[in-house]
Amino acid sequence: DAKTTQPNSMESNEEEPVHLPCNHSTISGTDYIHWYRQLPSQGPEYVIHGLTSNVNNRMASLAIAEDRKSSTLILHRATLRDAAVYYCILRPSGTYKYIFGTGTRLKVLA
Amino acid sequence: DAGVIQSPRHEVTEMGQEVTLRCKPISGHDYLFWYRQTMMRGLELLIYFNNNVPIDDSGMPEDRFSAKMPNASFSTLKIQPSEPRDSAVYFCASSPPAGLGGYTFGSGTRLTVV
Numbered sequence: 001d002a003k004t005t006q007p008n009s010m011e012s013n014e015e016e017p018v019h020l021p022c023n024h025s026t027i028s029g030t031d032y033i034h035w036y037r038q039l040p041s042q043g044p045e046y047v048i049h050g051l052t053s054n055v056n057n058r059m060a061s062l063a064i065a066e067d068r069k070s071s072t073l074i075l076h077r078a079t080l081r082d083a084a085v086y087y088c089i090l091r092p093s094g095t096y097k098y099i100f101g102t103g104t105r106l107k108v109l110a
Numbered sequence: 111d112a113g114v115i116q117s118p119r120h121e122v123t124e125m126g127q128e129v130t131l132r133c134k135p136i137s138g139h140d141y142l143f144w145y146r147q148t149m150m151r152g153l154e155l156l157i158y159f160n161n162n163v164p165i166d167d168s169g170m171p172e173d174r175f176s177a178k179m180p181n182a183s184f185s186t187l188k189i190q191p192s193e194p195r196d197s198a199v200y201f202c203a204s205s206p207p208a209g210l211g212g213y214t215f216g217s218g219t220r221l222t223v224v
Contacts, residue, residue, distance in 0.1 A: 034212065043114075043201045044153070046212025087153075096141055096205065097166065098213070100153035 004088045009105040012078045020073040020104055022088030027068050030093040035062065035073045037084040038103070044087065047073065083108045114216035116202050122222045128190040131219045134183055135204030143213065144177055144187050145201040153201075159185065192223045 005023040012018040024033070034049040048055055048062045050071070055062040061074040075082055087103040115134040123129050135142050143158040157167040162179045170177070174193070179185040189196055199220050203213040 036212070043203070043215030043218050044213075045215065049212065096143075096158060096160070097155055098143075099155065100145075102152055 004090060004101050006088055006101065006104045008102065009107065011107045011109060013109050014080060015077050018075040018078045018082070018106065020086050020106065021070065022072070023070045024088070024090055025069045027090055028092065031090040032093060033062065033064060033071050034089045034091055034098065035060070036087045036089065038087070039084045078108045080108050080110060082106065114202055114204050114214050116216035116219050118219060119217065120220045122224065123192055125193055125223055126191045128188065129192045129221060131187040131200050131221070133185045133202030133216060135185070135202070136214055137183065139204035139206050140182070141205040142179060142185050143203040143205070145203065146198045147201060148198045156187070194223045197221055197223050
């Protein structure tokens with residue numbers, strides 16, 4: 001399975017944008033890029049996913065590099081409730097297995 | 111929708127006892143997953159089902175673990191006999207047929223084996 005690399009932790013100020021990076025240099029052409037987050041004492045929560053084009057939804061935006069070897073999850077205005085561990089995961093098309101890495105722990109400062 | 115429902119939320123049991131964790135997936139979701147989370151190993155996929163049939167159980171740690179899905183609305187994960195190293199948070203998740211919209215996870219069962 002293709003592997004992702006994320007920073008262990010990041011900090012952001014409240015109401016400022018946050019850019020969470022993910023490297024996936026061994027990604028294959030059929031791998032979808034998924035992002036989940038896990039708030040304290042909760043199960044993981046789906047955030048967004050994409051294949052080649054940038055994607056936006058009510059929670060976040062996903063920017064995918066042209067060569068697809070990296071991506072960035074963008075939270076446009078961080079709130080204290082966004083403090084969580086954010087996981088970047090590759091999922092090959094046609095499979096249903098997520099292999100979670102260690103993720104990035106985001107701390108939001110008031 | 112009530113989401114994915116897991117029970118119990120917390121379970122404390124003695125080593126050697128049988129433990130059964132329960133999960134009710136979201137109606138209409140035909141994929142069901144069991145994950146385990148520990149500080150040391152993070153989130154690990156144990157097994158997943160499609161249309162009530164086990165598809166991949168390669169993550170099940172050993173024969174002490176078994177999972178069933180007798181119908182579309184119910185699944186169990188059983189540990190017999192339990193050991194202290196089984197202490198973890200166990201999550202159940204479900205996914206609709208297309209799958210690409212992401213999984214919905216339950217709130218988890220925190221298992222402590224003493």
